[in-house]
Amino acid sequence: MKRCALLMLLLVFKIFPAISQQDKVVLNLSKEPSALFKSYKFYIQEVEDQRVLPGAGIGKVIALGKEVPIVLPAKADRELFGYWSFSAPKKDQTYLPLYVSIKDFHISEKRVGPNKVTGEIRLSVKFRWYRAMQPIELTTYQTAANYTRPEKDFDYEKLVRQLLDQSMTSFHKWMSQNTGKNPALARNLLLVFKEITSSGDADTVFYSPQRPLIWDDFKVRTGKPGSKYAAAVFTSFGYEGKSYPKENDLVVEIGLKTFMVKSMSWGRPDARTSGTLRHEQIHFDITRLVVEKFKDRLRKADLTIEDFDSEIQYQFLESFREMNRDQEQYDDETGHGLNAGAQAVWDRKIADRISSVYAAQQ
Numbered sequence: 001m002k003r004c005a006l007l008m009l010l011l012v013f014k015i016f017p018a019i020s021q022q023d024k025v026v027l028n029l030s031k032e033p034s035a036l037f038k039s040y041k042f043y044i045q046e047v048e049d050q051r052v053l054p055g056a057g058i059g060k061v062i063a064l065g066k067e068v069p070i071v072l073p074a075k076a077d078r079e080l081f082g083y084w085s086f087s088a089p090k091k092d093q094t095y096l097p098l099y100v101s102i103k104d105f106h107i108s109e110k111r112v113g114p115n116k117v118t119g120e121i122r123l124s125v126k127f128r129w130y131r132a133m134q135p136i137e138l139t140t141y142q143t144a145a146n147y148t149r150p151e152k153d154f155d156y157e158k159l160v161r162q163l164l165d166q167s168m169t170s171f172h173k174w175m176s177q178n179t180g181k182n183p184a185l186a187r188n189l190l191l192v193f194k195e196i197t198s199s200g201d202a203d204t205v206f207y208s209p210q211r212p213l214i215w216d217d218f219k220v221r222t223g224k225p226g227s228k229y230a231a232a233v234f235t236s237f238g239y240e241g242k243s244y245p246k247e248n249d250l251v252v253e254i255g256l257k258t259f260m261v262k263s264m265s266w267g268r269p270d271a272r273t274s275g276t277l278r279h280e281q282i283h284f285d286i287t288r289l290v291v292e293k294f295k296d297r298l299r300k301a302d303l304t305i306e307d308f309d310s311e312i313q314y315q316f317l318e319s320f321r322e323m324n325r326d327q328e329q330y331d332d333e334t335g336h337g338l339n340a341g342a343q344a345v346w347d348r349k350i351a352d353r354i355s356s357v358y359a360a361q362q
Contacts, residue, residue: 025063025070027156029079029164031086040172041179044088045097045129047081051104059107062117062151070107070156077102083164096175096185099135101126104142107156115151120144123163127171132304136184139174141167179247186250189305193295196240196257207258207288209358213281220266229336230271233280234264235287237294237323239316241309250305254298254312258288278347279337285350286326292357294319 049055056071056079072079080102089095104124112118124142128135143163179185197206205217213233224232240255267276297315304311334342 024068025061025156027058027070027072027160029072029083029157029161031083037087037168037172038089040089040168040175041094042088042096042098042171042175043091044081044085045091045099047077047084047100047102049075049077050101051076051106058105059109061107061109061119061154061156062111065111065151067109076105080105080164083161084168087165087168096187097129098171099128099130101128103140107160111151116148117151117154118146118148120146121159121163123167125167131187132306134306138184139171141170143167180245183243183245183250183305185248186245186305187248188250189303189308190246190249190251191298191303192251192253194253194255196255199257203262205260205262207260207284209354213260213277213284215267215272215277217260217262218265218267218272218280219262220264221269222266223268224266231267231276231280232265233260233283235260235284237287237291237320239294239312241312243308252303252308252312256291256295258284258291260284275343276337279334279343282330282346282350283327285354286330287323289350289353289357290319290323290326293322 054076056073056075057069058072058076059070060067061070062068080100084100088098091097102125104122107119107121109117109119122144124140126140127138129138130136143166145159145163147159175185197208199206203219205211205213218231218233223229235258237256237258239257241252243250243252245251265280267280294315297319298312301311301315330346333339334346337343
């Protein structure tokens with residue numbers, strides 16, 4: 001009797017492993033060189049499983065007439081990272097580091113008749129990357145497929161791999177269509193400055209080293225009421241900005257204008273001398289040099305693709321205050337042009353700086 005009992009126990013242990021294999025279907029994703037996406041300009045940085053029930057499970061299927069779980073060998077984020085990383089290019093600093101979020105990845109089947117099973121597979125993923133440690137949402141891919149099969153072994157791997165490959169192909173297509181067009185894909189910010197030297201406004205004189213001021217630019221021929229000065233020129237500067245993607249950059253183009261307003265500038269008839277005009281010209285030159293300081297501020301500023309506008313505005317206001325300080329310093333040191341020696345020093349200093357600015361632009 002003891003020998004018989006031992007035999008029965010051995011039979012149970014032999015049969016149990018075979019039964020446990022039918023309690024689930026394990027889906028292995030093989031990696032084949034034919035699936036490589038060699039021309040893609042991104043690499044897989046990370047895969048995150050954001051499903052309601054993350055883990056290795058991806059649904060339930062019919063096996064030997066009953067419903068059993070279908071699972072991956074390891075957690076879905078790890079398995080899909082391994083599969084996509086093999087297919088996509090390896091890490092390259094010039095490529096986009098792609099983060100993939102699994103929103104839905106599920107297979108479900110039901111037996112609808114003798115030797116007949118219907119099924120559905122769903123895949124939904126989101127793509128993003130990080131720029132300056134900020135997440136940049138790119139696009140999504142969502143698909144589903146329905147199928148009918150006989151109740152026998154089924155090639156789930158082929159179906160799943162097809163959907164996974166399609167998701168990367170879809171993203172590559174989106175990236176190809178949006179590179180150089182969508183700011184979300186811009187890797188760097190590129191500043192471009194342009195000097196605006198004309199407009200349709202006859203009341204405005206734009207700065208040009210080839211076009212110094214003349215007394216006819218000062219439309220008001222009487223002094224400002226209560227002012228003891230012989231003349232005054234109204235100068236200022238401004239900018240016009242626009243941005244657009246170009247290849248991997250976001251180009252921020254800034255049009256700069258330095259100008260004087262004729263109707264707000266004045267000179268008394270008895271004071272319209274070459275010396276007085278030269279003093280007012282230096283005021284115009286100082287404004288032009290402040291524009292160069294504004295450009296330098298922007299080159300050194302922490303401009304980000306996410307928020308470059310507010311920083312440009314801030315630096316513009318700081319430069320405007322600097323212009324007023326420089327103009328006041330000039331008038332204070334020259335006595336508004338009455339101190340001939342100080343005026344000569346400023347003439348040489350400003351002339352040299354203006355020459356340097358335009359020599360550098362040649």
